[in-house]
Amino acid sequence: MSYESSRDIIEVYLRNELRVVNKSLPVRRKTLSELINEKYPYVVTRDGGIHMFRRSELALAYKVLGDELSKKLLLPIILEVRTEFKETVMVVNDEVAVILISRLLGLRDASPPLYIYPPQLALIRNKIGSLIQYAFIVT
Amino acid sequence: MSHQQTIRIVRPTKIELIRLRKRLRIARRLHKVLKDRLIILTQELIGLIREAIELRNSCHSKIVMCMYNTINTLFYVDPHRLSLLGDYYRVISLVMGQRVVAGVRVPLLEVEEKILDKSILSLVPLSAINTLKSCYDLMKDLVKLAELESSIMKIGREVLRVKRRVNALEYILIPRIEATIKFLEMKFEEREREDKVRLKRVKEILARRSPR
Numbered sequence: 001m002s003y004e005s006s007r008d009i010i011e012v013y014l015r016n017e018l019r020v021v022n023k024s025l026p027v028r029r030k031t032l033s034e035l036i037n038e039k040y041p042y043v044v045t046r047d048g049g050i051h052m053f054r055r056s057e058l059a060l061a062y063k064v065l066g067d068e069l070s071k072k073l074l075l076p077i078i079l080e081v082r083t084e085f086k087e088t089v090m091v092v093n094d095e096v097a098v099i100l101i102s103r104l105l106g107l108r109d110a111s112p113p114l115y116i117y118p119p120q121l122a123l124i125r126n127k128i129g130s131l132i133q134y135a136f137i138v139t
Numbered sequence: 140m141s142h143q144q145t146i147r148i149v150r151p152t153k154i155e156l157i158r159l160r161k162r163l164r165i166a167r168r169l170h171k172v173l174k175d176r177l178i179i180l181t182q183e184l185i186g187l188i189r190e191a192i193e194l195r196n197s198c199h200s201k202i203v204m205c206m207y208n209t210i211n212t213l214f215y216v217d218p219h220r221l222s223l224l225g226d227y228y229r230v231i232s233l234v235m236g237q238r239v240v241a242g243v244r245v246p247l248l249e250v251e252e253k254i255l256d257k258s259i260l261s262l263v264p265l266s267a268i269n270t271l272k273s274c275y276d277l278m279k280d281l282v283k284l285a286e287l288e289s290s291i292m293k294i295g296r297e298v299l300r301v302k303r304r305v306n307a308l309e310y311i312l313i314p315r316i317e318a319t320i321k322f323l324e325m326k327f328e329e330r331e332r333e334d335k336v337r338l339k340r341v342k343e344i345l346a347r348r349s350p351r
Contacts, residue, residue, distance in 0.1 A: 010162055010165050010166050010169060010312075011162075011165050013169065014165055014168060014169040014172070017169060017172060017173065018172065020242050021172070021176060021241060021242040022242075023242065024239035024242055024244070040234060040236065042236060045239065049237060049239075049244065050236065050237055051237065051238055051239050052236030052237060052238055052247045053238075054238075054247065054249065055249060081172075081175045081176075081179070083168055083171040083172055083175070088174070088175045088178045088179070118178060118182055121179070121182060122182055122186060125182070125183065125186055126186065129238075129240075130238045130247065133239060134176075134179060134240075134241045134242075136172050136175065136176065138168055138172060
């Protein structure tokens with residue numbers, strides 16, 4: 001490949017990489033109360049596949065949030081991974097999701113946007129691994 | 140500057156320098172995206188490996204327990220009756236799905252149990268009930284272990300792929316673009332100095348030629 005033809009290859013590669021990592025985001029998110037009543041709780045992703053939720057994790061989220069908030073929580077919870085930060089930090093902007101995560105992590109007075117660091121991510125992953133998804137955002 | 144570090148430049152011009160700077164910016168951004176993804180995937184991989192090791196150990200002890208219970212039960216109940224007991228007592232189904240971890244599709248398996256007839260347990264000895272319970276526990280753990288090990292394979296493969304790309308960007312592409320930018324800047328500075336010297340020389344020559 002000549003230099004001329006490979007001029008914008010990095011840009012194309014960046015675009016493709018973002019497409020690959022973000023292809024698994026859901027087309028339409030469902031509420032927790034909707035999912036808990038489904039026989040097979042899942043959402044359809046952008047690439048046409050499915051993302052399934054673990055029943056035990058849905059039950060845990062329902063138990064933590066209660067009936068009222070579970071009608072408002074949209075799943076999967078999107079953790080935004082932004083390139084603007086120097087370190088790997090994830091941001092949660094959804095208000096109900098912030099309540100759920102802060103209760104699971106034992107945080108007090110958490111309000112959106114909630115910043116999650118890798119050690120906290122390991123704890124969240126252990127408890128509600130199938131309820132979260134990552135969105136990579138290039139700013 | 141080594142030969143390997145420099146990109147072949149077709150035109151050493153200012154426009155080329157601007158393009159290279161833009162390329163460097165994009166390459167750094169791409170490197171950050173890939174590095175974040177690598178961190179997430181690595182963390183997931185480590186968590187899965189830890190879980191799998193623990194589960195494998197617990198499976199080994201449960202296999203021993205299950206065999207022990209089965210042998211005890213076979214003193215009182217014949218094997219055919221024991222298997223029939225399992226069939227009439229409950230239906231076990233396996234739900235297979237997928238979940239996505241940072242762009243990697245991994246399997247999600249869940250065992251569902253539906254009790255058909257609880258009263259049947261009153262007709263069999265206690266050891267048979269223990270056997271049923273321990274076998275069910277073992278099966279659930281084995282399914283979970285299968286899910287974990289399959290996920291480890293898939294995520295591990297992706298970690299290798301992403302790591303190779305991160306390293307290529309970090310150690311080859313970005314240093315190469317940086318070196319080329321530096322080379323171009325030095326070249327332009329050199330050209331500027333040459334121009335200055337040339338102008339001075341011309342000025343001198345003109346001054347010498349001109350009559351006083």
